[in-house]
Amino acid sequence: MHSSTHDTQSNPSNPSKHSKRIRNAILAGSAVVGMLAVSACSAASTTNAGGSDDKVTLAQPSWAGAQANIAVAKKLLEDELGVEVDVRQMNETAAFTAMDGGQADAVLEDWHGNPKQLKTFVEKKKSVVSAGELGVKGHIGWYVPKYYADKHPDITNWKNLNKYADDFKTSESKGKGQFIGADPEYSQHDTGIIKNLDLDFTHVPSGSESAQQEEIERLYKAKKPFLTYWWTPQVLQNELELVEVELPKYTKGCNVPVEKADCGYPHVDLEKFMNADFAKNGGDAAEFIKNFKWSNEDQDAVVNYMTQDKMKPEAAAEKWIKENKDVWEAWLPKK
Amino acid sequence: MSAAPTETPVTETPVLDKQPDTTPGGGQSDAAAAVKGVPSRGPGLRARFAGSPKALIVGMALLFAIVTAAVTGNGTWPGGLEVDVKTPLTDLTDWLSLNRTTHPVFLYFLLHISNFAETAYLSLVDLFAAMGWLGVTVVVTLVAWAAAGADLSRRALRTGAIALGALALCGVLQMWEPTMETLSLMTVAVIASAVIGLLLGLASGLSDRCERVLRPVFDVMQIMPAFAYLLPLMLIFGIGQPPALIATVIYAVPPMARLTSLGLRAADPAALEASVSLGATGRQQLLTARLPLARKQMMLGLNQTIMMCLSMVVLASLIGAGGLGDRIYRAMATKDMGMALTAGISVVLIAVLLDRSTAAAGEQLQERVSQVATRAALLLRRGVWLLALVLFVVFALFGTALGQEAWPEAWSVDLTTGIQQGVDWITRELSFMANWSDAFARGVLNPVRSGLIAVPWWALLLLVAAVGWAVGTWRAAMTGVLCLALIGALGLWDASMDTLSQVFAGLALTVLVGVLIGVLAARVPTIERVLRPVLDVMQTMPQFVYLIPVIGLIGQGRAVGVFAAVIYAAPAVIRITTESLKQVDPTVLEASRSLGDTTSQQLFKVQLPLARKGLLVGVNQGVVLVLSMVVIGGMVGGGALGYQVVYGLSKQNLAIGLPAGAAIVCLGLMLDRLSQPREKHGGR
Incomplete structure (x- = not known):
C-alpha cells in the first residue's frame, strides 16, 4: 500500500484507512442483515409437505422393487384419487430424515436397515409412524453362482467356505477369498459374520448397488466364481441363477452389534412408514398408502416389465394396473 | 472449459523460484x-x-x-x-436427529435459511414452467448473446448459437424438465455463491488480516470432499434442496472470493494513485477504480464458481435435490444406461452453455475497458438487454399461452436403446x-x-x-x-x-x-x-x-x-x-x-x-x-x-x-x- 500526501479534502488520505472503513461498513452491514433475518421472524415452519391433502411426497429408494411400488402407487393416487404425487429419489436412511422433517410423507418399502433411526424417530420422537406391512417379503443372504455350486455342491454350507476360499481370491481381497459386500446403505453384518465364523474371506465393499450389480453380471458372464451379498426380490433375479449359502440361523438380536454378529439374515416383512402428521391428516392419500399391500409376485411382475421388457416405470405400472384391478381396488379408501 | 473450475490455483500460484530436481x-x-x-x-x-x-x-x-x-x-x-x-x-448425531424440528436454534434461525432456500428454488421452478420451453429458450439465448456483446461479431453469434443449441438439445433428448430443475438449483446456488464470494473477496482483498484468516479456510473448503459435509448439513437441514444448496455454496464460494481478492490486490497502483489524487473517497475509489479494474478476475471467478456449482448440484441429488443428477441415479437403479447417459449429456450441455457465456462476457468486459464503444453499439446493447427483460416478463406472464410448458414430445429423439446397444458392444x-x-x-x-x-x-x-x-x-x-x-x-x-x-x-x-x-x-x-x-x-x-x-x-x-x-x-x-x-x-x-x-x-x-x-x-x-x-x-x-x-x-x-x-x-x-x-x- 502506498500513501498519498496531496489529498487536501476531508477524506482520509491513507488508502488503507479507506479500505478499513469499507470493510467495517461491510461487516456492519452483514451483521445487521443477519440480525434482521434472525429477529424479524418468528419460528419457522418445520414442515412443507406433511398433512397436505392434495399433494403427496413419496421417498423412493434406488432399487427396482421400490421403484415398482412407487410407480403403481403414484399412478393410482393420481388417477383414482386425484392426488398429485411428487417422487423424490433418496435412500432408506435419508427417507427417515425426510419424513421426520416433513420433506417426505411416506416410504413404501423399508428393510429395517437402520435400527438406530427406527428407535430415534419411531420410538423416541414419534415423528414417523408405521403404515403397516407392504406384503412383500424380503430376504438377504450369501450367494454363489449356480455354475460354481454345481461343481462344488458342498459350498452351500458356510462350514465348507474356507475349503474353497482360494478360488475367490482377487487383487482386492488381500490374499484371502473375496466376499462382495453390499451398498453401504443396506442392512448388513457381513464383517461380523466373517470375523466371528473365522472365514478366510475379506469383505470387499461395493460402493453402490449399481456397482455391485454390474460387477456380478460381469463375473457371471465370464463364468467366474464369486461369493456375494444378495437379496430378493431383485432386478436381476431372473437373469442370474444364484444359489444361497446357508449361514447359521438368525435369532433375534444375534446381529447386534455388528462386531459380534455370527448368524445369517432374517426374512423381513417389508414395512411402510409415514410422517406422523400425514398419517393423521393425510385424508384419502394416507388411507390409500396404509392399505397398499401386494405380494412378491405382483412386485416382481412390475419389476420384470421395467427391466426385461425395458418399459418405463409409468408404462409398467399402467400395464399391471390394467391386469390386476381386483388387487388394487381393495386399497382405495371406502367412500 | 477455458477456465475450468479447478484451475484456480493457476492464476493464484505464486511465481516459483527454486533449485532443480527436488521437484x-x-x-x-x-x-x-x-x-x-x-x-x-x-x-x-x-x-x-x-x-x-x-x-x-x-x-x-x-x-x-x-x-x-x-x-x-x-x-x-x-x-x-x-x-x-x-x-x-x-452423541451429536442423536441430538441432531431428536432436536432438528424442535430446538430454538433450528426454529428461529437455521430453518429460516432452509425454508428460504427451498422457497427460492420452488419459485424458480414455477417461473421456468410458466415461461414455457419457448420462453426459456428465447430469453436465455438472447441473454447469452447480449452478455457476449450483442453484436454481429463471431464471438457474440457463437455464444448465442451455443446457448440455443444446448437448450434445444436438452429438449430433444427428452430432458427438458430435469434440466429446468437443475437450472433453478443452479440459479439459486450461483447467486448465493457469487454474493457471498464477493463479500468474502472484498474482505480479504481489502484487509491483510482477513486474507490471512480466510486463505486457509478457502483451502479447506476446496479440498474437503463435498460428501463429508453433505452429511452434517443433512442432519441439520433435513433432506432436499436446502442442504444441497448450502453444500453447493460452500463448495463454490472459494474461487469467486479468491479471484475477487486477487483482482483487488493486483490493481494497477498508478490507476489507484490517479483516483486518489482526483479526490476520490474510499468508497468512490473502490467503486470507480478498484472494482472495475478487478472486473476481469471477478468474471473469471464467477465462471469457475458456476462450473463448481454445476458439478456439486449433480452430486447433491444424492440427498434429494432433484434435477438431472436425480435422473442419473434413478437410471442407474434400473440399469438404464441410455437414460443415464442422456441426462449426463444434458449436464455437459448446460456446462458448456454457462461456461461459454460467462467466458464470452468476461472477454467482452475486458475489451470494453480498452476500447471506447460507438454510441450506436452502446444503444444497441442496452436495447438488447431491455428486450431480454421485456421478453422475460412477457413470457413469465403469458408463456404457457404461447407454447407448452415442456419441450414438445414430437421434437424429441429417444437415443436410449442405441446407447444401450453401444455400451453392450463395448463391454x-x-x-x-x-x-x-x-x-x-x-x-x-x-x-x-x-x-x-x-x-x-x-x-x-x-x-x-x-x-x-x-x-x-x-x-x-x-x-x-x-x-x-x-x-x-x-x-x-x-x-x-x-x-x-x-x-x-x-x-x-x-x-x-x-x-x-x-x-x-x-x-x-x-x-x-x-x-x-x-x-x-x-x-x-x-x-x-x-x-x-x-x-x-x-x-x-x-x-x-x-x-x-x-x-x-x-x-x-x-x-x-x-x-x-x-x-x-x-x-x-x-x-x-x-x-x-x-x-x-x-x-x-x-x-x-x-x-x-x-x-x-x-x-x-x-x-x-x-x-x-x-x-x-x-x-x-x-x-x-x-x-x-x-x-x-x-x-x-x-x-x-x-x-x-x-x-x-x-x-x-x-x-x-x-x-x-x-x-x-x-x-x-
Whole structure:
C-alpha cells in the first residue's frame, strides 16, 4: 500500500484507512442483515409437505422393487384419487430424515436397515409412524453362482467356505477369498459374520448397488466364481441363477452389534412408514398408502416389465394396473 | 472449459523460484517408486545430491524410511496415540436427529435459511414452467448473446448459437424438465455463491488480516470432499434442496472470493494513485477504480464458481435435490444406461452453455475497458438487454399461452436403446481390459499400499517433514507433519495409506497421460482444437454415468476409482502443459532450430525445461484433483477413506463419515503443500 500526501479534502488520505472503513461498513452491514433475518421472524415452519391433502411426497429408494411400488402407487393416487404425487429419489436412511422433517410423507418399502433411526424417530420422537406391512417379503443372504455350486455342491454350507476360499481370491481381497459386500446403505453384518465364523474371506465393499450389480453380471458372464451379498426380490433375479449359502440361523438380536454378529439374515416383512402428521391428516392419500399391500409376485411382475421388457416405470405400472384391478381396488379408501 | 473450475490455483500460484530436481511431483512419485524398491533416479544421481543439500536430506529421509520399513515390516500408527472421536460424534448425531424440528436454534434461525432456500428454488421452478420451453429458450439465448456483446461479431453469434443449441438439445433428448430443475438449483446456488464470494473477496482483498484468516479456510473448503459435509448439513437441514444448496455454496464460494481478492490486490497502483489524487473517497475509489479494474478476475471467478456449482448440484441429488443428477441415479437403479447417459449429456450441455457465456462476457468486459464503444453499439446493447427483460416478463406472464410448458414430445429423439446397444458392444469387445486392471491392481496398487503401510509412522512423518522443507518452507513441513499426525490420531492410518497409494498411482498416470497429450496438443493445433470438447466432457460429465459400465469392463475395485481420477484430473494437466509449452519464447525455439536440433531435441532440451514452472503447477493441480475423486472411487469399489465417507453419508453416521472426511482434507492439505512450489516471500 502506498500513501498519498496531496489529498487536501476531508477524506482520509491513507488508502488503507479507506479500505478499513469499507470493510467495517461491510461487516456492519452483514451483521445487521443477519440480525434482521434472525429477529424479524418468528419460528419457522418445520414442515412443507406433511398433512397436505392434495399433494403427496413419496421417498423412493434406488432399487427396482421400490421403484415398482412407487410407480403403481403414484399412478393410482393420481388417477383414482386425484392426488398429485411428487417422487423424490433418496435412500432408506435419508427417507427417515425426510419424513421426520416433513420433506417426505411416506416410504413404501423399508428393510429395517437402520435400527438406530427406527428407535430415534419411531420410538423416541414419534415423528414417523408405521403404515403397516407392504406384503412383500424380503430376504438377504450369501450367494454363489449356480455354475460354481454345481461343481462344488458342498459350498452351500458356510462350514465348507474356507475349503474353497482360494478360488475367490482377487487383487482386492488381500490374499484371502473375496466376499462382495453390499451398498453401504443396506442392512448388513457381513464383517461380523466373517470375523466371528473365522472365514478366510475379506469383505470387499461395493460402493453402490449399481456397482455391485454390474460387477456380478460381469463375473457371471465370464463364468467366474464369486461369493456375494444378495437379496430378493431383485432386478436381476431372473437373469442370474444364484444359489444361497446357508449361514447359521438368525435369532433375534444375534446381529447386534455388528462386531459380534455370527448368524445369517432374517426374512423381513417389508414395512411402510409415514410422517406422523400425514398419517393423521393425510385424508384419502394416507388411507390409500396404509392399505397398499401386494405380494412378491405382483412386485416382481412390475419389476420384470421395467427391466426385461425395458418399459418405463409409468408404462409398467399402467400395464399391471390394467391386469390386476381386483388387487388394487381393495386399497382405495371406502367412500 | 477455458477456465475450468479447478484451475484456480493457476492464476493464484505464486511465481516459483527454486533449485532443480527436488521437484515436488518428483519427490512424491519417487517416494512411491522407492517403496516398490525401484531405483528412481538415473545417472548423475550422486552429483546432483552433492550439489543440493536439500535433495540430500530428502534422499536420506527416503532411505531411512525404506530401511526402517524393511526392518519393522509394519508401521501403523499406535493405538495408544489415537483419540476417541466416535463417542461425541455419535452423541451429536442423536441430538441432531431428536432436536432438528424442535430446538430454538433450528426454529428461529437455521430453518429460516432452509425454508428460504427451498422457497427460492420452488419459485424458480414455477417461473421456468410458466415461461414455457419457448420462453426459456428465447430469453436465455438472447441473454447469452447480449452478455457476449450483442453484436454481429463471431464471438457474440457463437455464444448465442451455443446457448440455443444446448437448450434445444436438452429438449430433444427428452430432458427438458430435469434440466429446468437443475437450472433453478443452479440459479439459486450461483447467486448465493457469487454474493457471498464477493463479500468474502472484498474482505480479504481489502484487509491483510482477513486474507490471512480466510486463505486457509478457502483451502479447506476446496479440498474437503463435498460428501463429508453433505452429511452434517443433512442432519441439520433435513433432506432436499436446502442442504444441497448450502453444500453447493460452500463448495463454490472459494474461487469467486479468491479471484475477487486477487483482482483487488493486483490493481494497477498508478490507476489507484490517479483516483486518489482526483479526490476520490474510499468508497468512490473502490467503486470507480478498484472494482472495475478487478472486473476481469471477478468474471473469471464467477465462471469457475458456476462450473463448481454445476458439478456439486449433480452430486447433491444424492440427498434429494432433484434435477438431472436425480435422473442419473434413478437410471442407474434400473440399469438404464441410455437414460443415464442422456441426462449426463444434458449436464455437459448446460456446462458448456454457462461456461461459454460467462467466458464470452468476461472477454467482452475486458475489451470494453480498452476500447471506447460507438454510441450506436452502446444503444444497441442496452436495447438488447431491455428486450431480454421485456421478453422475460412477457413470457413469465403469458408463456404457457404461447407454447407448452415442456419441450414438445414430437421434437424429441429417444437415443436410449442405441446407447444401450453401444455400451453392450463395448463391454463385450473390450473385456480383455479386465486383465490389465487386474495386473495394475496387483502390480502397482498392492505393492505401493503394502510399502506405505510398512513404513513406520515416525519415519513417514520424518519424510514428509524433509520433503516439505526441501520443496517449500518450514511452514509447509509443519503443515504436512501435523496433517499426517491428525490422520493417525483419528485412527485412520491404514485406510489413509490405502487411499494415498491410490492417489500416487492416479497421479503418476495423470501426469504421464496429461504431459504426453499436452505436448502433442501444443505441437499440433488440430489436435488441440479437437481435444477441447473432449476435455470439456471429461471434466463435466458426472462420473457415475461412465463408471458403472467401466465396472462391467474391468470389474469393481480400486482400479475403477483410479481410472475416474485420471479422466477427471488429466484435462487440467493437459491444458496447463499445452499452455506452458506454447508460452515458451519463440525466439529461443528459433535459435534451437537454427542450431540444427531435431524436433525431439527441441522438445526435451528447450521446451520442456523452459516450461517446467507450468508443469509443476500441473502436478500440484493434478494431486488435488486426483484426491477429490477418492470419494467417487469409494462408490465403485475403491474402499478406504472414500468408502467410509460414503458409508457415513448413507447411514447418517457422523462417527464414521466425518473423521474420514477430515482425513481426506488432511491428506489433501499435506499433498498440496508438499507439491506447491515455494512462494516468493512478501510477493503479494
